[in-house]
Amino acid sequence: MPVLSIFFGIVIRMWHDDHPPPHIHVEYQGFEALVNISSGEVSKGKLPNKAAAIVKEWCLTYQQELMTNWERAQNFEPLERIPGADYD
Structure with missing residues (x-):
């Protein structure tokens, strides 16, 4: 899965041909979540x-x-x- 950004140890990824609604996959210190692009809210995980x-x-x-x-x-x-949010 392609990495879009990494900042503060947070890895942001996106799958090709993924299911709607538009979202990103976020990994951080063993935690995983789907985050809606429109709201920035965790929708799963x-x-x-x-x-x-x-x-x-x-x-x-x-x-x-x-x-x-x-x-x-x-x-x-x-x-x-x-x-990234750290402007790297």
Whole structure:
């Protein structure tokens, strides 16, 4: 699964041709969650509160880039990396 971004130990991934609604896969210190791109909220799984807040803010900041990647993923096109919340 392609990695879109890594920041503060949080790994953001997206599957090609994944099921709706548009979402990202987040991994952090053994936790895994699906996060809706539109709201930044965890829809499945669990993240520590601080990590969830960081991911939500990042998701809303890069919502357009994430949706562009979602559309590319649905068409099996290469995905673009997105800067992390640590601006790396």
